[in-house]
Amino acid sequence: MLIQVINGTTREGRFSERIAHWVLEFGRQYEGVEFELVDLRDHPLPFFDGAAPMWTPRQYADEAVARFGRTVDRADGFIFLTAEYNHGYSAVLKNALDWTYAEWHRKPASFVGWGGVGGARAIEQLRQVTVEFEMAPLRHAVHIAPEIYLPARDQADPTDTAVFAPAEPFLKLLADDLLWWAGALRAARTAS
Structure with missing residues (x-):
């Protein structure tokens, strides 16, 4: 099973790299599952x-878009991963989503957010958009609150994930639920 971790920010000095490292490290505990980073900077x-x-569907005149579509298509x-910019998610993530469509169908989506109120407003907007893609947005999300976000942002070592320990029970809920839905929906997609 392949779970893609979509890094939805591209700004210089972005905090999302710390979150991506934490989520990918956490994902290593699941046997038979590959957690793969999809960084929008690479697309x-x-x-x-x-x-x-x-x-x-899947007919793109631009090779960069076609490559992104092929990447996303492989995931279960x-x-x-979304920062909250002015009460919403980033334009670069919206643009990436809008270029594609069929690649997202009947696949589960979960969310890790940070910023004002733990990225809750950005996550709620993304949930609405994923419904339009005929995805299954899941209930469990991780909201990185300021009491975690600020110390993590200021930490010298970006690969030290200890600061995220208070949020790990929420990441476990998210991952367990996501893997159940990913398996169920993959079986359903295969059967149809």
């Missing part, structure tokens, strides 16, 4: 100006 997409991907489920 520089043009600003969305193409045909609606709902009507042209997703963990979206």
Whole structure:
């Protein structure tokens, strides 16, 4: 089973790299599951100006978009990492989502957010968008509150995940639920 961890920010000095490292490290405890980072910095997409991907599934004139689509298509489920920018999620993540469509169908989505109120507003917006992609957005999310976010941001070693320990029970709930849904939906996709 393949779970993709989508790093939804590309800003210089981004905090998301610390979160990505924590989530990927945590994922190593699950046997038979690969947690793979999909960093939007590695997928520089043009600003969305193409045909609606709902009507042209997996047919992309731009090779960067086609490569991103092929990457996402391989996954059985997703963990979206999202900062909260001005009460919403990043434009680069919205752009990446809007370029694709069929690749997300009937796959579960979960969320890790940070920023104002633990990224809750960004996560709620993403849940609405994933419904439109016919995904299964899951209830359990991880909200990195300021009492974790601020010390983690200021920590010298970006690979030291100890500061996230208070949030690990929530990440376990998220991961356990995501893996159940990913397995169930993969079996259903295969059967149909």
